[in-house]
Amino acid sequence: MTPPVTSGRLADKRVVVTGGARGIGGEIASRFAAEGAAVSILDRLVDLGTERAAAIGGTFHEVDLLDPAATAATTTAAVEAMGGVDVLVNSAGILRFTSLLDLTVQDWNETFSINTRAMLTTMQVCVRAMIAAGHGGKIINLASMAAKKGGAGEGAYPPSKAAVVALTRMAALEWGCHGITANSLCPGYILTEMGAATRTQADIDTWSSYSPLGRLGESSDVAAVALFLASPDADYLTGQAINVTGGMVMH
Ligand SMILES: NC(=O)c1ccc[n+]([C@@H]2O[C@H](COP(=O)([O-])OP(=O)(O)OC[C@H]3O[C@@H](n4cnc5c(N)ncnc54)[C@H](O)[C@@H]3O)[C@@H](O)[C@H]2O)c1
Numbered sequence: 001m002t003p004p005v006t007s008g009r010l011a012d013k014r015v016v017v018t019g020g021a022r023g024i025g026g027e028i029a030s031r032f033a034a035e036g037a038a039v040s041i042l043d044r045l046v047d048l049g050t051e052r053a054a055a056i057g058g059t060f061h062e063v064d065l066l067d068p069a070a071t072a073a074t075t076t077a078a079v080e081a082m083g084g085v086d087v088l089v090n091s092a093g094i095l096r097f098t099s100l101l102d103l104t105v106q107d108w109n110e111t112f113s114i115n116t117r118a119m120l121t122t123m124q125v126c127v128r129a130m131i132a133a134g135h136g137g138k139i140i141n142l143a144s145m146a147a148k149k150g151g152a153g154e155g156a157y158p159p160s161k162a163a164v165v166a167l168t169r170m171a172a173l174e175w176g177c178h179g180i181t182a183n184s185l186c187p188g189y190i191l192t193e194m195g196a197a198t199r200t201q202a203d204i205d206t207w208s209s210y211s212p213l214g215r216l217g218e219s220s221d222v223a224a225v226a227l228f229l230a231s232p233d234a235d236y237l238t239g240q241a242i243n244v245t246g247g248m249v250m251h
Contacts, residue, residue: 004031004224009231011036014082016075018042018065018092018122021049023192024142025091027219028226030056032087035227040078042122043092065092065118066110075125084133087230088126090119091142095194098155111156116163127175136179140229141168143184143241145249165241172239181238183229188245190217211246
Protein backbone atom coordinates (compact mmCIF):
# COMPACT_ATOMS: atom_id res chain seq x y z
CA MET A 1 0.00 0.00 0.00
CA THR A 2 1.26 3.52 -0.82
CA PRO A 3 2.39 5.34 2.34
CA PRO A 4 0.01 8.16 3.28
CA VAL A 5 0.98 11.73 2.46
CA THR A 6 1.78 13.43 5.77
CA SER A 7 1.20 17.09 6.51
CA GLY A 8 2.13 17.61 10.19
CA ARG A 9 -1.54 18.06 10.97
CA LEU A 10 -1.05 16.87 14.56
CA ALA A 11 2.16 18.76 15.34
CA ASP A 12 2.28 19.62 19.07
CA LYS A 13 -0.67 17.34 19.87
CA ARG A 14 -0.39 14.88 22.74
CA VAL A 15 -2.35 11.69 22.17
CA VAL A 16 -3.31 8.69 24.32
CA VAL A 17 -4.24 5.55 22.36
CA THR A 18 -5.62 2.50 24.16
CA GLY A 19 -5.19 -0.74 22.25
CA GLY A 20 -2.36 0.92 20.36
CA ALA A 21 -0.07 -2.11 20.30
CA ARG A 22 -1.63 -3.57 17.15
CA GLY A 23 -4.57 -3.51 14.77
CA ILE A 24 -6.63 -0.36 14.29
CA GLY A 25 -5.23 1.32 17.42
CA GLY A 26 -1.71 0.47 16.30
CA GLU A 27 -2.29 2.01 12.88
CA ILE A 28 -3.81 5.12 14.48
CA ALA A 29 -0.80 5.45 16.82
CA SER A 30 1.59 5.20 13.87
CA ARG A 31 -0.40 7.53 11.60
CA PHE A 32 -0.81 10.16 14.31
CA ALA A 33 2.90 10.04 15.17
CA ALA A 34 3.73 10.44 11.47
CA GLU A 35 1.57 13.59 11.54
CA GLY A 36 3.70 15.04 14.33
CA ALA A 37 1.86 13.93 17.48
CA ALA A 38 3.44 12.71 20.71
CA VAL A 39 1.77 9.33 21.29
CA SER A 40 1.31 7.25 24.45
CA ILE A 41 0.21 3.68 23.83
CA LEU A 42 -1.75 1.87 26.56
CA ASP A 43 -2.09 -1.87 26.07
CA ARG A 44 -1.59 -5.24 27.73
CA LEU A 45 0.63 -6.57 24.91
CA VAL A 46 4.05 -5.55 26.21
CA ASP A 47 6.28 -6.73 23.37
CA LEU A 48 4.16 -5.35 20.52
CA GLY A 49 3.39 -2.15 22.41
CA THR A 50 7.02 -1.47 23.29
CA GLU A 51 8.12 -2.23 19.73
CA ARG A 52 5.54 0.10 18.16
CA ALA A 53 6.22 2.90 20.65
CA ALA A 54 9.95 2.70 19.89
CA ALA A 55 9.28 2.72 16.14
CA ILE A 56 7.14 5.87 16.29
CA GLY A 57 9.07 7.77 18.98
CA GLY A 58 6.25 7.38 21.49
CA THR A 59 5.90 5.75 24.89
CA PHE A 60 4.35 2.48 26.00
CA HIS A 61 2.36 1.93 29.21
CA GLU A 62 1.34 -1.60 30.17
CA VAL A 63 -2.20 -1.91 31.54
CA ASP A 64 -5.00 -4.43 31.81
CA LEU A 65 -8.12 -2.38 31.12
CA LEU A 66 -10.20 -4.92 33.03
CA ASP A 67 -8.82 -3.27 36.18
CA PRO A 68 -10.47 0.15 36.73
CA ALA A 69 -7.92 1.42 39.27
CA ALA A 70 -4.96 0.39 37.11
CA THR A 71 -6.64 1.98 34.08
CA ALA A 72 -7.07 5.30 35.88
CA ALA A 73 -3.53 5.25 37.32
CA THR A 74 -1.90 4.31 34.00
CA THR A 75 -3.87 6.89 32.02
CA THR A 76 -2.91 9.53 34.58
CA ALA A 77 0.76 8.54 34.33
CA ALA A 78 0.65 8.71 30.53
CA VAL A 79 -0.96 12.15 30.56
CA GLU A 80 1.45 13.50 33.16
CA ALA A 81 4.44 12.16 31.24
CA MET A 82 3.33 14.14 28.16
CA GLY A 83 2.51 17.25 30.21
CA GLY A 84 -1.16 17.03 29.17
CA VAL A 85 -3.41 15.46 26.54
CA ASP A 86 -5.13 16.86 23.47
CA VAL A 87 -6.59 13.72 21.88
CA LEU A 88 -7.83 10.46 23.40
CA VAL A 89 -8.38 7.44 21.16
CA ASN A 90 -10.04 4.43 22.78
CA SER A 91 -9.39 1.50 20.47
CA ALA A 92 -8.87 -1.43 22.87
CA GLY A 93 -11.62 -3.99 22.59
CA ILE A 94 -12.44 -7.69 22.64
CA LEU A 95 -14.86 -9.89 20.72
CA ARG A 96 -15.87 -13.27 22.12
CA PHE A 97 -18.05 -15.37 19.86
CA THR A 98 -21.01 -17.03 21.58
CA SER A 99 -24.75 -17.32 21.13
CA LEU A 100 -27.03 -15.37 23.44
CA LEU A 101 -28.24 -18.61 25.00
CA ASP A 102 -24.68 -19.54 25.97
CA LEU A 103 -23.52 -16.04 26.95
CA THR A 104 -22.22 -16.13 30.53
CA VAL A 105 -22.38 -13.30 33.04
CA GLN A 106 -18.58 -13.36 33.20
CA ASP A 107 -18.27 -12.87 29.42
CA TRP A 108 -20.89 -10.12 29.53
CA ASN A 109 -19.11 -8.30 32.39
CA GLU A 110 -15.60 -8.63 30.95
CA THR A 111 -16.69 -7.52 27.48
CA PHE A 112 -18.48 -4.47 28.86
CA SER A 113 -15.59 -3.73 31.21
CA ILE A 114 -12.97 -3.61 28.44
CA ASN A 115 -15.12 -2.32 25.55
CA THR A 116 -17.17 0.28 27.41
CA ARG A 117 -16.34 0.91 31.08
CA ALA A 118 -12.62 1.37 30.40
CA MET A 119 -13.53 4.16 27.96
CA LEU A 120 -15.37 5.95 30.73
CA THR A 121 -12.30 5.70 32.98
CA THR A 122 -9.81 6.96 30.38
CA MET A 123 -12.21 9.75 29.38
CA GLN A 124 -12.63 10.87 33.00
CA VAL A 125 -8.86 11.16 33.45
CA CYS A 126 -8.18 12.84 30.10
CA VAL A 127 -11.15 15.21 30.19
CA ARG A 128 -10.20 16.47 33.66
CA ALA A 129 -6.76 17.30 32.23
CA MET A 130 -8.30 18.89 29.09
CA ILE A 131 -10.64 21.06 31.17
CA ALA A 132 -7.80 22.13 33.48
CA ALA A 133 -5.65 23.10 30.47
CA GLY A 134 -8.55 25.07 29.01
CA HIS A 135 -7.96 24.54 25.28
CA GLY A 136 -10.45 21.81 24.44
CA GLY A 137 -9.70 18.37 23.14
CA LYS A 138 -10.90 15.51 21.01
CA ILE A 139 -12.18 12.05 21.94
CA ILE A 140 -12.43 9.23 19.40
CA ASN A 141 -14.02 5.98 20.60
CA LEU A 142 -14.02 2.78 18.57
CA ALA A 143 -17.53 1.37 18.38
CA SER A 144 -18.52 -0.94 15.49
CA MET A 145 -21.18 -1.42 12.84
CA ALA A 146 -22.40 -4.09 15.26
CA ALA A 147 -23.69 -1.18 17.39
CA LYS A 148 -26.17 -0.39 14.61
CA LYS A 149 -27.04 -3.78 13.14
CA GLY A 150 -26.19 -6.31 15.88
CA GLY A 151 -24.27 -9.46 15.08
CA ALA A 152 -25.54 -13.01 15.46
CA GLY A 153 -23.17 -15.11 17.57
CA GLU A 154 -21.11 -12.13 18.73
CA GLY A 155 -22.12 -12.41 22.40
CA ALA A 156 -21.95 -9.21 24.42
CA TYR A 157 -19.98 -7.38 21.72
CA PRO A 158 -22.86 -5.63 19.85
CA PRO A 159 -24.57 -4.35 23.03
CA SER A 160 -21.22 -3.17 24.42
CA LYS A 161 -20.61 -1.22 21.20
CA ALA A 162 -24.13 0.27 21.17
CA ALA A 163 -23.31 1.49 24.69
CA VAL A 164 -20.10 3.06 23.33
CA VAL A 165 -22.17 5.10 20.87
CA ALA A 166 -24.48 6.31 23.65
CA LEU A 167 -21.60 7.00 26.05
CA THR A 168 -19.81 9.01 23.36
CA ARG A 169 -22.93 11.09 22.72
CA MET A 170 -23.11 11.84 26.46
CA ALA A 171 -19.47 12.92 26.37
CA ALA A 172 -20.26 15.25 23.45
CA LEU A 173 -23.23 16.71 25.32
CA GLU A 174 -21.55 17.17 28.71
CA TRP A 175 -18.11 18.35 27.59
CA GLY A 176 -18.90 20.38 24.47
CA CYS A 177 -19.02 23.51 26.62
CA HIS A 178 -15.29 22.98 27.27
CA GLY A 179 -14.49 22.81 23.56
CA ILE A 180 -14.17 19.04 23.68
CA THR A 181 -15.59 16.97 20.80
CA ALA A 182 -16.44 13.27 21.11
CA ASN A 183 -17.23 10.95 18.22
CA SER A 184 -17.37 7.22 17.75
CA LEU A 185 -16.20 5.25 14.75
CA CYS A 186 -18.23 2.29 13.52
CA PRO A 187 -15.97 0.14 11.34
CA GLY A 188 -17.26 -2.78 9.33
CA TYR A 189 -15.07 -5.83 8.70
CA ILE A 190 -11.46 -4.71 9.13
CA LEU A 191 -8.66 -7.20 8.52
CA THR A 192 -6.90 -7.36 11.92
CA GLU A 193 -6.16 -10.03 14.51
CA MET A 194 -9.69 -9.58 15.88
CA GLY A 195 -11.70 -12.51 14.58
CA ALA A 196 -8.74 -13.78 12.54
CA ALA A 197 -8.65 -17.16 14.29
CA THR A 198 -12.04 -18.14 12.91
CA ARG A 199 -12.03 -16.14 9.65
CA THR A 200 -11.82 -18.18 6.45
CA GLN A 201 -11.19 -17.08 2.86
CA ALA A 202 -14.83 -17.97 2.15
CA ASP A 203 -15.88 -15.53 4.92
CA ILE A 204 -13.72 -12.81 3.39
CA ASP A 205 -15.22 -13.38 -0.05
CA THR A 206 -18.78 -13.34 1.31
CA TRP A 207 -18.32 -10.28 3.51
CA SER A 208 -16.54 -8.41 0.70
CA SER A 209 -19.68 -8.80 -1.41
CA TYR A 210 -21.67 -6.86 1.23
CA SER A 211 -19.70 -3.71 0.36
CA PRO A 212 -20.44 -1.77 -2.83
CA LEU A 213 -16.66 -1.32 -3.01
CA GLY A 214 -16.21 -5.09 -3.05
CA ARG A 215 -13.57 -5.38 -0.35
CA LEU A 216 -13.04 -5.51 3.39
CA GLY A 217 -11.41 -2.63 5.24
CA GLU A 218 -7.81 -2.16 6.34
CA SER A 219 -6.69 -0.53 9.59
CA SER A 220 -5.40 2.35 7.48
CA ASP A 221 -8.97 3.04 6.24
CA VAL A 222 -10.05 3.62 9.84
CA ALA A 223 -6.89 5.52 10.84
CA ALA A 224 -7.47 8.02 8.01
CA VAL A 225 -10.93 8.89 9.38
CA ALA A 226 -9.58 9.03 12.94
CA LEU A 227 -6.94 11.48 11.73
CA PHE A 228 -9.64 13.70 10.24
CA LEU A 229 -11.56 13.59 13.55
CA ALA A 230 -8.41 14.51 15.50
CA SER A 231 -7.59 17.40 13.17
CA PRO A 232 -8.93 20.99 13.27
CA ASP A 233 -10.97 20.13 10.14
CA ALA A 234 -13.39 18.30 12.48
CA ASP A 235 -13.74 21.09 15.05
CA TYR A 236 -17.50 21.41 14.43
CA LEU A 237 -18.21 17.67 14.37
CA THR A 238 -19.33 16.03 17.62
CA GLY A 239 -21.66 13.32 18.93
CA GLN A 240 -21.51 11.34 15.69
CA ALA A 241 -21.22 7.60 15.12
CA ILE A 242 -19.38 7.46 11.82
CA ASN A 243 -19.52 4.36 9.65
CA VAL A 244 -16.27 3.14 8.10
CA THR A 245 -17.82 0.11 6.44
CA GLY A 246 -17.20 0.49 2.73
CA GLY A 247 -20.94 1.19 2.46
CA MET A 248 -22.12 -1.99 4.23
CA VAL A 249 -24.10 0.18 6.64
CA MET A 250 -25.50 3.54 5.54
CA HIS A 251 -27.45 4.77 8.56
N1 LIG B 1 -11.42 -5.49 13.27
C1 LIG B 1 -12.69 -5.22 13.02
O1 LIG B 1 -13.29 -5.78 12.09
C2 LIG B 1 -13.43 -4.22 13.85
C3 LIG B 1 -14.70 -3.84 13.41
C4 LIG B 1 -15.41 -2.91 14.14
C5 LIG B 1 -14.87 -2.38 15.31
N2 LIG B 1 -13.64 -2.78 15.72
C6 LIG B 1 -13.15 -2.20 16.97
O2 LIG B 1 -11.91 -1.57 16.75
C7 LIG B 1 -11.11 -1.65 17.94
C8 LIG B 1 -9.75 -2.24 17.58
O3 LIG B 1 -9.96 -3.55 17.10
P1 LIG B 1 -8.83 -4.34 16.29
O4 LIG B 1 -9.48 -4.95 15.11
O5 LIG B 1 -7.66 -3.47 16.10
O6 LIG B 1 -8.52 -5.53 17.31
P2 LIG B 1 -7.14 -6.13 17.83
O7 LIG B 1 -7.52 -7.34 18.60
O8 LIG B 1 -6.17 -6.26 16.72
O9 LIG B 1 -6.60 -4.99 18.82
C9 LIG B 1 -7.21 -4.74 20.05
C10 LIG B 1 -6.17 -4.19 20.98
O10 LIG B 1 -6.81 -3.99 22.26
C11 LIG B 1 -5.95 -4.49 23.27
N3 LIG B 1 -6.69 -4.95 24.43
C12 LIG B 1 -7.72 -5.83 24.47
N4 LIG B 1 -8.09 -6.08 25.72
C13 LIG B 1 -7.27 -5.34 26.52
C14 LIG B 1 -7.14 -5.19 27.93
N5 LIG B 1 -7.91 -5.88 28.79
N6 LIG B 1 -6.20 -4.35 28.40
C15 LIG B 1 -5.40 -3.67 27.54
N7 LIG B 1 -5.46 -3.78 26.21
C16 LIG B 1 -6.39 -4.61 25.70
C17 LIG B 1 -5.26 -5.68 22.59
O11 LIG B 1 -4.09 -6.06 23.30
C18 LIG B 1 -4.99 -5.14 21.21
O12 LIG B 1 -3.77 -4.46 21.12
C19 LIG B 1 -11.88 -2.52 18.92
O13 LIG B 1 -12.56 -1.70 19.85
C20 LIG B 1 -12.86 -3.25 18.03
O14 LIG B 1 -14.02 -3.63 18.73
C21 LIG B 1 -12.90 -3.68 15.03
